[in-house]
Amino acid sequence: MKRVFVINHSVRFDPLSRMLVVLDRPEVMVQLHTPASECLRLLVSHNGETLTHQFLSEEVWEKKGSYVTANSLYQNIAAIRRGLKAVGLDETMLKTIPKTGFQIYASIEEEDLPPVIKESSAPLSAPENKAEPLTPRRVIQPMLSHSKMPIKILYLAIFVIFISGSFLLYQQITLNRYHFDSYTHIGLINKCDVYSYYSGKEKSTDIFNALIKSSSLTCPMGGKAWLTFNANYRMSSIVMCDQNIDKDGVNCKSYIYSGDVNEKL
Incomplete structure (x- = not known):
């Protein structure tokens, strides 16, 4: 079974595929970067609770051997807000608690989907996606093929x-x-x-x-x-x-x- 979250009865968040999908318009979607998706998973799992900077940094980065600045955490929170806005949610549901951390306060429902449902394959290959320009996605340019870089x-x-x-x-x-x-x-x-x-x-x-x-x-x-x-x-x-x-x-x-x-x- 695959655990997903339904936010405000209108958007499904799948941590496995890192996708935010509008339920009644599945062609509207956003794919988050892995750290941003992990932060969002923790926030919706602790709906209404304040998660500290230290807690998020430890769970998302330090337990995997990475140590990042507070600025990196804030960049990922900003990416989540852009993603929420792109799928029609109020980005202000993700609140900054000054000098402490972050909190999501929303209607959150958890669902277990059977593994035969492959909802992520169609959105990823969709030929047209009007929300795509707003997707917080980093485009990696191809590496130079020459063995000797000038x-x-x-x-x-x-x-x-x-x-x-x-x-x-x-x-x-x-x-x-x-x-x-x-x-x-x-x-x-x-x-x-x-x-x-x-x-x-x-x-x-x-x-x-x-x-x-x-x-x-x-x-x-x-x-x-x-x-x-x-x-x-x-x-x-x-x-x-x-x-x-x-x-x-x-x-x-x-x-x-x-x-x-x-x-x-």
């Missing part, structure tokens, strides 16, 4: 990755400062008050010390640092400030790391 293209790719990482950190600091409230306090390390997105204090301490040593960073007097790292992509970042990040007049600098220093993650 050196200019390689440099350009590295530059784009660096700029993208810097922009995401800028968004975190300027637009979503309260995201850092979910970080775990690790303690005083090298005269710096350190907080980590990952709750494991021992690993966070080792990673922070390794990054500080590799770049010869010095924490300002009374300074604080927020550590984020992703083992899968061998990327880390430190946001270092002269006081609490939510204070007016705070001065912060962000540092992005990739490569060998992350081998131990």
